[in-house]
Amino acid sequence: xxxxxxxxxxxxxxxxxxxxxxxxxxxxxxxxxxxxxxxxxxxxxxxxxxxxxxxxxxxxxxxxxxxxxxxxxxxxxxxxxxxxxxxxxxxxxxxxxxxxxxxxxxxxxxxxxxxxxxxxxxxxxxxxxxxxxxxxxxxxxxxxxxxxxxxxxxxxxxxxxxxxxxxxxxxxxxxxxxxxxxxxxxxxxxxxxxxxxxxxxxxxxxxxxxxxxxxxxxxxxxxxxxxxxxxxxxxxxxxxxxxxxxxxxxxxxxxxxxxxxxxxxxxxxxxxxxxxxxxxxxxxxxxxxxxxxxxxxxxxxxxxxxxxxxxxxxxxxxxxxxxxxxxxxxxxxxxxxxx
Amino acid sequence: xxxxxxxxxxxxxxxxxxxxxxxxxxxxxxxxxxxxxxxxxxxxxxxxxxxxxxxxxxxxxxxxxxxxxxxxxxxxxxxxxxxxxxxxxxxxxxxxxxxxxxxxxxxxxxxxxxxxxxxxxxxxxxxxxxxxxxxxxxxxxxxxxxxxxxxxxxxxxxxxxxxxxxxxxxxxxxxxxxxxxxxxxxxxxxxxxxxxxxxxxxxxxxxxxxxxxxxxxxxxxxxxxxxxxxxxxxxxxxxxxxxxxxxxxxxxxxxxxxxxxxxxxxxxxxxxxxxxxxxxxxxxxxxxxxxxxxxxxxxxxxxxxxxxxxxxxxxxxxxxxxxxxxxxxxxxxxxxxxx
Numbered sequence: 089x090x091x092x093x094x095x096x097x098x099x100x101x102x103x104x105x106x107x108x109x110x111x112x113x114x115x116x117x118x119x120x121x122x123x124x125x126x127x128x129x130x131x132x133x134x135x136x137x138x139x140x141x142x143x144x145x146x147x148x149x150x151x152x153x154x155x156x157x158x159x160x161x162x163x164x165x166x167x168x169x170x171x172x173x174x175x176x177x178x179x180x181x182x183x184x185x186x187x188x189x190x191x192x193x194x195x196x197x198x199x200x201x202x203x204x205x206x207x208x209x210x211x212x213x214x215x216x217x218x219x220x221x222x223x224x225x226x227x228x229x230x231x232x233x234x235x236x237x238x239x240x241x242x243x244x245x246x247x248x249x250x251x252x253x254x255x256x257x258x259x260x261x262x263x264x265x266x267x268x269x270x271x272x273x274x275x276x277x278x279x280x281x282x283x284x285x286x287x288x289x290x291x292x293x294x295x296x297x298x299x300x301x302x303x304x305x306x307x308x309x310x311x312x313x314x315x316x317x318x319x320x321x322x323x324x325x326x327x328x329x330x331x332x333x334x335x336x337x338x339x340x341x342x343x344x345x346x347x348x349x350x351x352x353x354x355x356x357x358x359x360x361x362x363x364x365x366x367x368x369x370x371x372x373x374x375x376x377x378x379x380x381x382x383x384x385x386x387x388x389x390x391x392x393x394x395x396x397x398x399x400x401x402x403x404x405x406x407x408x409x410x411x412x413x414x415x416x417x418x419x420x421x422x423x424x425x426x427x
Numbered sequence: 428x429x430x431x432x433x434x435x436x437x438x439x440x441x442x443x444x445x446x447x448x449x450x451x452x453x454x455x456x457x458x459x460x461x462x463x464x465x466x467x468x469x470x471x472x473x474x475x476x477x478x479x480x481x482x483x484x485x486x487x488x489x490x491x492x493x494x495x496x497x498x499x500x501x502x503x504x505x506x507x508x509x510x511x512x513x514x515x516x517x518x519x520x521x522x523x524x525x526x527x528x529x530x531x532x533x534x535x536x537x538x539x540x541x542x543x544x545x546x547x548x549x550x551x552x553x554x555x556x557x558x559x560x561x562x563x564x565x566x567x568x569x570x571x572x573x574x575x576x577x578x579x580x581x582x583x584x585x586x587x588x589x590x591x592x593x594x595x596x597x598x599x600x601x602x603x604x605x606x607x608x609x610x611x612x613x614x615x616x617x618x619x620x621x622x623x624x625x626x627x628x629x630x631x632x633x634x635x636x637x638x639x640x641x642x643x644x645x646x647x648x649x650x651x652x653x654x655x656x657x658x659x660x661x662x663x664x665x666x667x668x669x670x671x672x673x674x675x676x677x678x679x680x681x682x683x684x685x686x687x688x689x690x691x692x693x694x695x696x697x698x699x700x701x702x703x704x705x706x707x708x709x710x711x712x713x714x715x716x717x718x719x720x721x722x723x724x725x726x727x728x729x730x731x732x733x734x735x736x737x738x739x740x741x742x743x744x745x746x747x748x749x750x751x752x753x754x755x756x757x758x759x760x761x762x763x764x765x766x
């Protein structure tokens with residue numbers, strides 16, 4: 089039931105935001121536009137139209153649902169919703185290019201088709217377009233909203249930089265606290281910013297904006313925990329990320345770090361596996377070791393705890409939880425996937 | 428004389444803008460800050476303080492000089508001056524990373540010390556910080572100024588993307604018109620934007636802002652032409668770019684493209700040289716061929732022509748040319764280097 093409500097909301101969000109998003113991307117000069125149109129899935133690499141793809145749209149949905157929940161008009165926040173999505177896609181483009189990921193989604197990444205320089209330059213352009221969409225929308229809060237989105241970009245960059253630094257450390261040299269802080273910056277920050285922008289465009293008071301930011305951040309961390317579980321055990325509804333994907337790449341995801349810090353024999357076994365190559369057999373044994381070391385339970389309990397904190401923040405900004413129905417449905421949706 | 432006035436102005440600009448620039452960079456989270464501090468030359472790679480370096484500061488100087496010339500207070504435009512410099516440094520960081528240039532300035536580039544991912548992420552953060560500096564400065568024009576700077580970023584990206592596309596074409600497959608358009612986007616746009624921001628912060632009318640933008644663009648193109656001449660024949664005052672540097676890299680700079688299109692025997696000779704490896708001997712012969720094919724004369728005459736257009740635009744925004752003394756001195760300075 090909740091799943092259906094969230095899916096309907098995501099679908100309505102796509103319908104509402106895509107025209108602004110697409111016309112912004114189409115405003116790019118030719119050579120940049122072609123790369124961006126491919127990246128968003130609106131064109132094939134050769135420039136012919138591609139069938140629409142159902143992106144998750146969770147960030148713009150949070151902007152619009154927050155604006156509604158706080159008594160604002162979602163239409164006033166449409167540009168902010170598109171702006172958040174443009175920033176998100178800048179991070180996808182740049183992350184793909186710098187990690188040289190070939191196919192994190194359903195088809196080759198933009199950098200692998202058009203080259204790293206094009207991916208970097210188009211990402212820069214999307215970032216500028218996102219900030220521009222808000223900067224001159226003529227709304228009373230546009231300055232504050234634009235500054236907040238820019239500050240969020242800095243936090244996203246810091247989180248991703250910290251995440252990359254972890255890759256070069258031994259599996260036992262990354263603390264769970266550092267890992268949680270990084271996840272908050274890398275994933276929570278933009279979800280929090282999406283909610284804060286929705287609140288700003290609804291004319292909310294500072295403490296409501298702060299509470300919605302905290303709601304988005306905590307929900308974002310829960311989302312990351314579930315995503316990390318999917319990276320180990322997969323999810324039938326998430327075919328882009330097969331079971332074991334994160335383990336095969338030696339990723340120091342949250343359940344792995346929690347398991348490694350458990351002091352159990354399974355933790356020692358996991359650390360040993362992380363030192364070697366990760367074939368199919370090692371992946372299966374590592375997943376089992378994470379489970380036995382308590383990493384899976386910890387992540388599920390911690391995700392539930394973060395979600396409880398999120399709802400606590402939400403209830404401060406929106407005391408009538410009936411008005412917060414859409415936000416609750418979204419939060420539940422992204423944190424109730426299979427594993 | 429003019430050279431001294433401009434040098435003094437650049438020095439005063441550095442004194443005025445560096446505190447805002449540096450405190451903005453120092454506001455970055457640790458891992459990003461270290462890379463940025465190195466990039467700006469304020470720290471060595473290990474994090475120890477480095478002696479101050481005299482960057483050119485031409486872009487912030489244009490912001491402040493324009494604000495003054497139009498009767499504004501330069502202090503009101505200080506954040507805009509720092510913002511333009513942050514955007515410029517984002518392009519330096521990203522261009523270095525995507526071209527894998529090892530030492531375009533006096534020491535190893537940031538990407539070669541800290542890696543491409545760090546350079547991309549720190550560049551993103553500088554871009555966001557630049558747009559943020561303007562977005563929430565509380566000034567009446569901050570929305571318009573922020574939107575203009577963001578639009579300029581898109582143009583810079585398009586210009587750099589077009590420039591890179593030229594690299595993959597044969598030397599005779601790049602037209603002089605396309606090359607001029609690219610130079611305008613890649614170099615002229617940010618100089619024009621710097622002047623336009625100075626005008627906005629001085630409370631100038633739309634047509635004055637447009638005239639100052641056009642002044643900066645034309646002066647920027649003249650600057651690019653002189654820079655291209657230096658890339659072939661060097662400049663005693665510009666030790667970072669030795670004579671022949673652009674030729675050795677097979678760059679399709681403006682004098683080269685003009686020479687190739689001249690229909691002279693020297694053009695055919697140059698095209699032939701560009702098809703082969705570029706040792707010291709080939710570089711010397713190519714420079715000579717550009718000269719004999721008229722590329723050097725064309726670039727000098729065209730730079731003078733662009734400077735005349737620039738001054739024409741300037742006189743529309745600042746009819747009393749005495750008030751425009753600093754801007755004229757800056758424009759002359761950047762286009763009166765040796766070759």
